[in-house]
Amino acid sequence: MAEPAESLAGLVEAALLAADPAQLAVTEPAGSWTYGELDGASAELAAVLAAAPGAEPGAEPGAEPAADGDGPAPVAVLLPRGAAAVAAMLACVRAGRPFLPLPPDTSSAALPDLLGVRDLVTAGPPPAWWTGPASRVHRVRREGLPTARPAALPAARAVAGDGTGYFLATSGTTGAPKVVRGSAAGLAHYLRWQREELALGPGDVLSNSADPWFDFSFKETLAAVVSGATVAVLTDRELLGGAHLLSWAAEHRPTMVCLLPSRLAALLGAAEQAPADLLDAAFGRLRLLLVSGEVFPTPLLARWRAVCPHATVLNLYGPTESTVIKLRHTVPPGATVDTPTVPVGTPIPGTEALLDAEEPAELTLVSDQLALGYASGGQGAATRFGTHPDGRPLLHTGDLARRTPDGAIEIVGRSDHVVKRHGVKVSLPDLEAQARTCPSVGSAVALLLPGERERIVLCCTPYGAAADGPALRRLLREHLLGRVPAAAMPDAVRVLPDLPLDPRGKVDRRALAALFVPRPEPVAAHG
Structure with a gap:
């Protein structure tokens, strides 16, 4: 039957x-x-x-x-x-x-x-x-x-x-990776929502940049199948840099592209230098850009609008434990965003977001379509399952968020990225957000390096006709003065041509931190 x-x-x-x-x-x-x-x-x-x-x-x-x-x-x-x-x-x-x-x-x-x-x-x-x-x-x-x-x-x-439809390992960005028991019913709910909300059908071509062991890929592959659309698979080479990604788009002419902000930044680096005919081939048919996986800086949205003003942009949010996506913010052509980062908006049907404080606080999701827990039992380091007083499943996301004046939710950063330095609380996400408002900065990531003297290091990439490394470091320090508390001012600024990415396409904070590990002194030979 x-x-x-x-x-x-x-x-x-x-x-x-x-x-x-x-x-x-x-x-x-x-x-x-x-x-x-x-x-x-x-x-x-x-x-x-x-x-x-x-x-x-x-x-x-x-x-x-x-x-x-x-x-x-x-x-x-x-x-x-x-x-x-x-x-x-x-x-x-x-x-x-x-x-x-x-x-x-x-x-x-x-x-x-x-x-x-x-x-x-x-x-x-x-x-x-x-x-x-x-x-x-x-x-x-x-x-x-x-x-x-x-x-x-x-x-x-x-x-x-128990209704488990799939198993996935989390990224481990907040500790050791955990294996999530994904809900078959929750995945079906999400796929139906995406098909209907985005009006996907047989005429659509969806990018597939994510590997199948990341839930990011479900909104590219399984969502395409349940819509009768076409999946256009990117090779590893096409994901190596923005120029390769732009060439892929010009060849396949997608109608929907899913990218992490880090990969979107790489694509824009190439698109901003490309001739008009190449941009028309790559983005002429594009009607949807889906962004998720990391905080989406508003300056990056403005750069995207300059090369592709006609596509609707959706900023999506959802930890692996939430079943793909649970919140979305739609930015139609011509609309503007006046917050430092693009909000993640409002919950999809069947989900409630608990966030009452005006100041940044942990975002909690309540939904019958959450994942079913961790395969190995226990809880994550920052993301934790629970039960709402009314009996519905609940997820403490470990993400700090605040509400915008119009009621949308804006993700500030991870709760474990708010640190204490010399006894003073410092928000690394706020420091990053202020750094990205500098017109000469493309991307920015702040790290707290442990040691006898804790140091905050700000890693950034230049944007546009930015000055060379020493001049950009000086310009950025001047830009941050008065915008961030004295305790949050970085001890060092490192200018890099690109930020390292992990296999998922997110900024690899561990690789960045490794750049600052002192090398052991060579042992003198005796003879």
């Missing part, structure tokens, strides 16, 4: 049934996949996964469920971003199995062992850590599949047990 349309399995099944089999589903350097091929490949793998021992609790005598619950055992998906990864995740959804996307360079079985993984989907030979039988290693088969929808398909099955 078919699953209800509101379930994740029902949502995916209905979308694949409605899609034109000849419509492009995924384009990537290795070739393009039609919806008929994506449907057939995911259906074939779903049939295998649904019949596998342990697919459901009690499916076979002795079959073991997931280690952290009573649901079906998760399936590890060891594939890079691209059509095969999309097909594998769809297959897991259709089979009623939670999916666990892993980076191809995963070298340890610690996470699969923790979660009780019993099946692996990969493109090549299984990794060294895989100890399961060869019969439990699966591949996404495209060759030989019909281009039309298969005549007979296994019925899509809702996730049994």
Whole structure:
């Protein structure tokens, strides 16, 4: 019996049934996949996964469920971003199995062992850590599949047990990474919201810059599939810098692009130097820019407007624990923002944001569509699950926020980035925000370096016709005087051509801090 349309399995099944089999589903350097091929490949793998021992609790005598619950055992998906990864995740959804996307360079079985993984989907030979039988290693088969929808398909099955639809590791920006148990119902709720709010359909082309083991990718790939749109996959090379990213956009002419602010800054660095015909090719069809993952500086929005004034911009917010996105702020063409950073706006339907204080305070989310907790139990270092007095699930995000005069929510920064220096409280996010108001500064990140004498170091990139390093450092110090408390004035300013990014595309604060670790003195040779 078919699953209800509101379930994740029902949502995916209905979308694949409605899609034109000849419509492009995924384009990537290795070739393009039609919806008929994506449907057939995911259906074939779903049939295998649904019949596998342990697919459901009690499916076979002795079959073991997931280690952290009573649901079906998760399936590890060891594939890079691209059509095969999309097909594998769809297959897991259709089979009623939670999916666990892993980076191809995963070298340890610690996470699969923790979660009780019993099946692996990969493109090549299984990794060294895989100890399961060869019969439990699966591949996404495209060759030989019909281009039309298969005549007979296994019925899509809702996730049994506790409702876990997927597992993801957090970024670990506030401590050791935690494994989040994602809600199948919560993901379905989000995907329906994005499809309807953004009016996505078969004529849209969505960028795919994020890897499948980041929930950022869900709004690019799964959201495209449930809308009948096309996923245009970026290669690692195209993500290396703004010029490559601009060339990709000119070739694929997307209608919706999802970027972190750090990558948007790189793209703008190239776009601001590009000729008009290249900008028209890259952004002429673009109607939506989705920004999320980091604080979105308002000067960066102004720079974007200068090269692409016609696209609607959405600033999205949601920790991994919240199920992709829970707040959004829409900036239509011609609209302005008068806060230091672009607000994250208001909650999507089904979510309530608790934030009463006028001064920055921790943002708390209340929603039935939050993640289901951490796979290993316990709580995160700053992000914590709880229960509202009325019984609804609650998430303490660890993010500091304030309300703008019109009631929108603006993220200030992480609560653990408000530090004490010589006994005085200092907000590193406020320092960063003030630094970015300097016209010659592109990006800015403040660090508190531990040691006998705690130091605040401000790392920044130049913008426009900025002066050289020493002159920019002097200009920035003069700009900050009177704008930040004396205790927050940086001890040092470091001008860099670019800020280092982590694999997710966020600014890598650990890599920045490593630039200031004293090198050991060479040991003199004796002889």
